[in-house]
Amino acid sequence: MEEKVKNITADDQQEYVINMGPQHPSTHGVLRLVVSLKGEIVQNLIPHIGYIHRGIEKMCESITYPQIIHLTDRMDYLSAHINNEAVCLNVEKALEIDIPDRIKVIRTIMAELTRIQSHQLWWCSFGMDLGGLTCFFYGLRDREKILDIFEETCGGRMIVSYNCPGGLMYDIHPNFQKRVKEFINYFRKTLPEYDQLLTGNVIFKERTKGVGRLSLEDAIAYGATGPTGRASGFSCDVRKQEPYSAYDRVSFNEVLFNDGDTYHRYLARIAEMRESMDIIEQLIDNIPEGPYAVKMKPVIKLPEGEYYQRVETARGELGVYIISDGNKNPLRVKFRSPNFVNLSILNEISKGWKIADLVAIGGSLDLVIPDIDR
């Protein structure tokens, strides 16, 4: 009898397995993590994905290049504009079209606004995951202002589809510059509130500092990019390495930290919002005059060959790899999505931490599930 009781006590070394997800509030989508636990400590973690696999790469093989743009919106829906831009830049590069400066500048401003609103939504949901519900309201309050700017100019709020090969779908709204400047002034005042609410909070610091450390070697070996990689000191900003659009004419800093823990992944995103505002401020008063789109042929056919375009989305490096056989639809399109790769480090960095820390670690990777599944 005593023997039996001993077998089921908590300090027993037996491992047990639980499913976290596919419907779990902290994964913000349908992601299932099969977690092996010893007591509360994570021993091993296997992600199961594919719940919203739509076969976007297969669909791309039967549609034309302008149509592909609208599918890329549905991958990482928080970086929709930047995904569009990646495909457009790749098509324009293949056709060797010169893009007027006006388009480049508008694209850059829109991309940075997209980055800010994405980080705002990440910030509010990250705070909420860790028990700070107030963050959610503060974050959404500010994000709404960017979405209103998008709505005015693009028609859409999240799924903007504003780019097309050769330029933009339509010109910016007459109010655009005024409203962006208003927003920057407003957000310069409200961003310190984010720090007051969360960054300096003792409970928040206790739950994030030193938790889930990713070393620089692992960041490179696993290919973790974006703020996740840069928090570990991996210099991976595509905007610096291969400047596209108007990034070669603005000055900004690549945010780098060395600690690589959850807290520094958080700090990296907060710092990036400031850098994005700097970029927008440099460009917003200097939008050159000119056409908003270059006239393209009605049917776009890429010359035979292979084209690769890297861009920096809010979550990391997005690669668009197009193999063309000269037809109006591609032979193969591959999206190297940042979230897919960033998910692969989750097992490595959550081993040895408690299951409650897994929520913090997963939140700090800022995963968007449709981008993983594609």
Added chain:
Amino acid sequence: MDNKQLEELITTFDQDIETTEGKQYLEVTLPADKLHSFAAQLKENDKTRFDYLFCLTGVDYGQDLGVVYHLRSTVHSHYIVLKVRTSDRENPKFDSVTDIWKTAEFHEREVFDLLGISFNNHPDLRRLFLDSSWGYPLRKDYVDDINIVTK
């Protein structure tokens, strides 16, 4: 190091490779059995140091199946593209590069899932997105009468 110097250097690693100057990156086509040793050399050699595998793509060219590796060096900031091909559509197999770049583990599972290309020495080669009742959807001869409409 620019593409010319890089090309000269890597031809000393292996005689069997075929290099072409791509539109952006230097492209190397090599036989499947040389892939692993050549990739390991690219990473270990101090002058090349390709330590960051940023994209791994499986491709169905129609006749052949192939895998394309996009590499970057975080030390020297140069790029290279590796390509391997096989005409065996029944049982295509390449060596896994998971032991060289850890990121390949997920990418190779994806290629296995969608194209049916398997990898030797992969630690955990299972289907990733789909369950085993599916075929290999990214192959050109994949048939789905209900969901794929051909005009």
